[in-house]
Amino acid sequence: MQPQVAGTEHFDDAPYKLRRSEVADVLRKVGSKIESYGLNTWQLRTLSAIKKCRTAELGGHIDGCDQCGNLTISYNSCRNRHCPKCQGNKREDWIEARSTELLPVPYFHVVFTLPEAINSLAIHQPKIVYDTLFEATWETLQTFGKAKEMQMGMIAVLHTWGQNLSLHPHLHCIVPGGGIDADGQWKNSHSKGDFLFPVKALSKVFRAKFCEKLKKKEPIKYEQIRQELWRKPWVVFAKKPFGSPNSVVEYLGRYTHKIAISNHRIKSIDNENLTFDYKDYRMAGVKKQMTLTHREFIRRFALHILPKRFVKIRHYGFLSSTWKREKLKLLQEKLQVKVLEKVEKKPFLPKCPCCKTGNLHRIAVFDQRGPPAWYLGGGQNTIPCKS
Secondary structure, eight states: OOOOOSOGGGOTTSOGGGSOOOHHHHHHHHGGGGGGSOOOHHHHHHHHHHHHTTSGGGOEEEEEETTTOOEEEEEOOOOOTTOTTSOHHHHHHHHHHHGGGOOSSOEEEEEEEOOGGGHHHHHHOHHHHHHHHHHHHHHHHHHHHHHTTOBOEEEEEEEEEOTTSOEEEEEEEEEESEEEOTTSOEEESSOTTSOSSOHHHHHHHHHHHHHHHHHHHOHHHHHHHHHHHHHSOOOEEEOOOOSSHHHHHHHHHHHHTOOSOOGGGEEEEOSSEEEEEEEEGGGTTEEEEEEEEHHHHHHHHHTTOOOTTOOOEEEEETTSHHHIIIIIHHHHHHTTOOOOOOOOOOOOOOBOTTTSSSBEEEEEEEOTTOSOHHHHHTOTTOOOOOO
């Protein structure tokens, strides 16, 4: 008797109707034609990893249930930061780490957005544009902090996409509503209920900082787009303070490990096109559907593959790693923060998908050649599910 196999949705040959449509499905349908799409080698490597994620091509392991004897096969993840299936655990780990660093102060969500005029340079020189975005944003906040004689802090997360997968570079920033003064004491930057800083003033300083840096790094390109960069006001969006410090981390967790499009937004894939959901923010966030050819979808998705080793989550000021390591504990003591000790995690044993009560234990590991013959063949070493 052949054992029941859990996680059938991860099999390459699983019935299509039993699986949710995925980015990987488009890549498999396109196959070798992707080589002619004009993508660079790093983008091709990334898309190849996403296509292989949780398939036999990356190997896997077999787990056995300690109650019913069911055998379960699981394929390895690609762990690529652009993969729709590999972000959940990373996000939870990040949230857990940040929860020990909170202060009992107001926190603000501020978004710094680049204008469309910068997109052509972002396509060809993404590292320069995105590094400059981080630099200009932090220097803008520092300028306002220094005016109040305090050291600011910031956590910034880069997003490069709009809902329709167009290029739309912007930073989501969580900014504590104050900073550290010369004596190492906490100092609020605002009155209760107010915004962090005036948004129009932030926008003007941000544009000036960005353009100044871009002019030094890319003088020729800057002169080509200078009029467009200064023609319209830039957008800095700020929300009122969060309800509590704990809600800050949960909120930011939505943004830290997001990718351009999640699999649940993909509604259908045929041999030519892909259809996905998106929100039209020009119409108050009305939900719509968009259909793109495979080639156009892959082109748009590839726009958001970040350069190799590019850091998309950055910490600044008194939220930087160096500052936190040396002074955070002292500041928390001054603000009477009760920091919970980290609880050592117990080894996680997944539940059996067959009997729902037993625990799964690793009994075999296999590489890209696929599961062992004894498992596939249903020989005497195979243990059938008794339930």
